[in-house]
Amino acid sequence: MGKLSFNRLKRYVNPEVFDFDTTEEIPPLEGIIGQDRAKKAMEFGIKIKQKGYNIFITGITGTGKTSFASSYIKKIARTEERPNDWVYVYNFEKPAQPIAIELPAGMGKQFKKDMEDFVEQLQRDIPKAFESDSYDMQKSEIIKKYQEKKSELMEELNTLAKSFGFVLKDTRTGIISIPVIEGRQISQEEFQQLDEETRKEIEKRAAEFEVKALQxxxxxxxxxxxxxxxxxxxxxxxxxxxxxxLIEDLKGRYKVNESVLKYLESVKKDILENIGKRVNKLEEKVLEYFKRDIYLVDVEGERVGVVNGLAVINLGDYEFGKPSRITVTTYPGEEGVVNIERESKMSGRIHDKGVMILTGYLGSKFAKDFPLTLSARVVFEQSYEGVEGDSASSTELYALLSSLAEVSIKQGIAVTGSVNQFGEVQPVGGVTHKIEGFYKVCKEKGLTGEQGVIIPHQNVNNLVLTEEVIEAVKGGLFHIYSVKTIEEGIEILTGKSFEEIYDKVYRKLKYYYGLLSNKKEDKGDK
Incomplete structure (x- = not known):
């Protein structure tokens, strides 16, 4: 034990003992230092060609084991026949067991490069094929064809429900039947308050309806x-x-190798089986159209008679929300509220009914002192397929009130919800998808902190929003409003009291009535 001096902290060598200036002058080491016997064993073992014979080398580091083995094997390899290449490829049937494919010497690297080029080409060609106008047109035709068939059956179902004293409502959990008593839909609470005989009679009709509706x-x-x-x-x-x-090109290059051909066929099969997983590409394309203003929807500013409605695009295995601009124009006349979709034969019966309800609301609210005299046009802008359902009826009513009152609507707030003649907002289906769809459009165009969605208060319990939307709401970048009545909704959309809106609409309708009355008097005098 003792303190070590500095000259014992590393090994010192006197350079004068060497007969060279640099190690470049020293010839490479052949063999293993002090292991002539091991060297001979290695040379002997390499010459054995039978399977099952292997060579294991171990020893002190730096003695030249690896260098010797590498140099000797390279020396022997120069005199031997060049071996075939082996490549491992993915096993689509048994992923845990890769497939080994034997290829002629030098073709392994080429095959690897060919497959890399193939994947790069796919990444360019597949999105391009599914983003083409031809694909969109064909898919739209399919959707339109089956939507029309489905709409016809839904109309038949609605008629059947009406004959049994029910109306059908589309909710997040599916379509439900609601009893109608004296022309009014009753709630679950009201149903429970009915006498037992009436409840049993309704339940009996419901059971009969379900049997008839099953087919x-x-x-x-x-x-x-x-x-x-x-x-x-x-x-x-x-x-x-x-x-x-692309697959056929590869098959042509490797046509003599059955294993490669079999593998390429399994690659093609897997691509085609999983290509449907890219359905969200349509949603991405729709968002791109909104961003490029191909689909015209404002998410900032204010406009009269324009409201952003919300719909759900159903692709079978995939759904997403898409906003649509709903516009209304009003002027003196006696045509009432005209549904342009209906006039162009692009509207279903439920949507027609929803538009007719708007006239009932206007009459009950504003035409008690004089006849309702107006002409109005309601339209879903840039809608090229059929419109069905009443989930946009509250949106249409907001746009109608805005047009009549000449009061601007905030374009950053979208709306969903049906409405009855008394101005009560009713629940609809697909609320989560609708909110997320409008949020994504606002995000693409730029979140301002003023944007949001108005939904029926009954749908609050149906919400299952993504964490991103929740965080946006939490941070004040996006807002969700629940309303019970049209009066509440119009105040959110305009920032004005309903009393002020009411007064403006009342005056406008009275003015229209006065104009038409004077015209009729003038004609009578003539």
Missing amino acids: IWKEIQSIDKQARDEIKNLDNNIGLFAVGH
Whole structure:
């Protein structure tokens, strides 16, 4: 034990003992230092060609084991026949067991490069194929065809429900039947307050209705399946168009190797089976159209007679929300509220009914002292497919009131919800998708902190929003409002009291009535 001096902290060598200036002058080491016997064993072992014979080398680091083994094997390899390449590829049937494929010497690297080029080409060609106008047109035709069939069956179902004393409502959990008593839909609470005899009679009718409706439901489900199958078949055809020629090119290069051909066929099969997972590409394209102002929707500023409504696009296995601009124009006349979708034969009966309810609301609110005399046009802008359902009826009413009062609507707030003749906002389906759809459009165009969505208060318990939307609401970048009445909603959309809106609408309608009355008097005098 003792303190070490500095000259014992490393090994010192006197350079004068060496007969060279640099190590470059020293010839490479051949063999293993002090291991002539091991060297001979290695040379002998390498010459054994039978399977099952291996060489294991161990020893002190720096003695030249690895260098010797490498140099000796390279020396021997120069005199031996060049071995074939082996490549491992993915096993689509048994992912845990890769497939080994033997290729002629030098072709392994080429095959690897060919597959990398193939993947790069797919990444360019597949999105391009599914973003083409041709694909969009074909898919739209399929959706339109089956939507029309489904709408016809839904109309048949609604008629059947009405004959049994019910109306159908679309909710997040599905379509439900609601009893109607004396022309009014009753709530669950009201149903429980009915006497036992009436409740039993309604329950009996409900059971009879379900039996009669079963076949129609089966046909609707069958149509949904047919639509999904046809879209999947279209996707496969489009995918095959993008993938097929690339696979065939590769098959031509490796046509003498059955293992490669089998692998390439499994690659094609897997691509086509999983190509449907890119359905969200349509949503991405829709968002891009909003961003580029191909779809015209403002998410900032204010406009008269313009409100952003919300719809759900259903692709079978995938759904997403899409805002639509709803516009209303009003002027003196006696045509009432005209649904342009209906006039162009693009509206279903439920949507027609929703628009008719608007006239009932205006009459009950504003035409007690004089006849309702106006002409109004309601339209879903940039709608090229059928419009069905009443989930936009409150949106249409807000736009109608805005046009009549000449009061601007905040474009950063979108709306969903149906309405009855008394101005009560009613629940609708797909609220979560609708909110998230408008949020994404606002995000693409730029969140301002003033944007949001108005929903029926009954739908609050149905919300299952993404964490991103929740965080945006939490941070004050986005807002969700629940309302019970049109009066509450119009105040949020305009920032004005309903009393002020009411007064402006009342005066406008009275003015229209006066104009038409004077014209009729003038004609009578003539």
